[in-house]
Amino acid sequence: MSPPPPPPPQARLLLDSAALIANWQDFARAVGGAACCAAIKADGYGLGARETLVRLAAVGCRHFYVAHWQEVPPLLPLPDGIILSVLHGVTADELPAALALPARPVLVTAAQVALWRQTGRPCEAMVDSGMNRLGLAPAETADVLAGMEVAVLHSHLACADDPAHPLNEAQRACFAEVTARVPAGAFALANSAGIALGPAFHLDLVRPGIGLFGGGLMPDGRVSRTVGRMQARIIQLRDVPAGGSVGYAAAFVASRPSRIATVALGYADGYARGLSGVAWASAAGVRCSAAGRVSMDLAAFDVTDAPALAEGDWLDIPFDPETAASLSGRTSYELLVALGQRFERVWA
Missing domain, CATH: 2.40.37.10 (Lyase, Ornithine Decarboxylase; Chain A, domain 1)
Known part of the structure; x- marks a missing residue:
């Protein structure tokens, strides 16, 4: 005998596809020729990563980011032409899964680069330009990544939600020095708040996250649409x-x-x-x-x-x-x- 169907939930989230799409389109317009991607980690900031990916892919978003490898399988199968990347890189115990899944790591340590180098596959990489969190040291980046096919070289802003903070420009300048020495297919620095800092921060690719889902401000200063x-x-x-x-x-x-x-x-x-x-x-x-x-x-x-x-x-x-x-x-x-x-x- 099959088990009975589960009873209906007693609470629900009513989610607005049009608001989600409009938020992404506003970011995409604000960055001109830069590719506008989407961070959908933590199950799409709690609203649903798979549903978000499908809706944004349908209107032109081609590249998505999650934090962990276990976030990848629930997103499969990926729509045609979609790139998926894992922000926390890859460790030795994650390597078998990483090689079997249609996603690539954003490598954040020299040890991760050495591990992935053995695969001969393209990667992305993160430079720590001043946040002192994840990423390669700027001085070591060129040597560590030498000979690697780096699809995207990233850094991440610590104080983008405070446009007047001097660390924003310091990080931009630090990253610019690294990008002048490290070949990559694209360079990326700005998250949702970073996009509002202007074209000098947009580079080739941006990674909005919270702004897609109703948090923070849009590039023109409006509050993000509630989703x-x-x-x-x-x-x-x-x-x-x-x-x-x-x-x-x-x-x-x-x-x-x-x-x-x-x-x-x-x-x-x-x-x-x-x-x-x-x-x-x-x-x-x-x-x-x-x-x-x-x-x-x-x-x-x-x-x-x-x-x-x-x-x-x-x-x-x-x-x-x-x-x-x-x-x-x-x-x-x-x-x-x-x-x-x-x-x-x-x-x-």
Whole structure:
């Protein structure tokens, strides 16, 4: 006997293909002749890497980046003409999988270069131009990569979200010195925020990430279009008298007789605890304030002024990453990648 089908999820992400595509197209227009790629690591910043790849490939994006080799198989089969690269390079224990998968490493250490050199295959490589994180030292790059077929030589900006920071220009100048000495098919420096620094940072290829998914600013200074919003099913409705409290630590106390909806959404789903008391939901266009603390699996909202609701109905919950970040004290990056697997992800 086959097992019964799984029950439907009690929370869902409603994802906007048009907003995703428009964000990528804005980046592509901003960089002129440079190739506009897409970073889709961490399952497309929590929204769905495979779905993102398919949609952006259909409108002209040809090159995608993930962080780890285990992120590659869920993206297969790749559409025709698509290049996939792995930002953290390759280690000896990853080499068998790397050789079997249709992706190439961005090599980040001299040891990785030596390992990959034995394969005779093309690679990409990362230069540390001042972030002091991953990458080859600028002084060693030419010697370490000598004789390698380097499809793309990268560096990564540490302070691109602060256009006035002097490290931006210092990194650009450092990388320019390296690119003058190291032959490669293309040179890449800018992430989402780096694109806004202007043509001197665009080079041959850019790698937008967070800006595709609703976080940060677009090159013209607008906030990135929101790609996802949440819905959560009401598990229980209850009437709370004036003076009654809701949730842990009695953090919410009703100032009037109130109707409270408790929904299947909590910080285990990535709905941050820091949104307690400051977030809201919507029912038929009526804004319903949060009532008490967000817990692991549940959140509560005051639906007193909303039209009549029933248990099993859905509440709409906005998820603009930048607004949620300002309310919760976390970054839009954290909030997006924390979105859990209990959501049904519904693309339109």
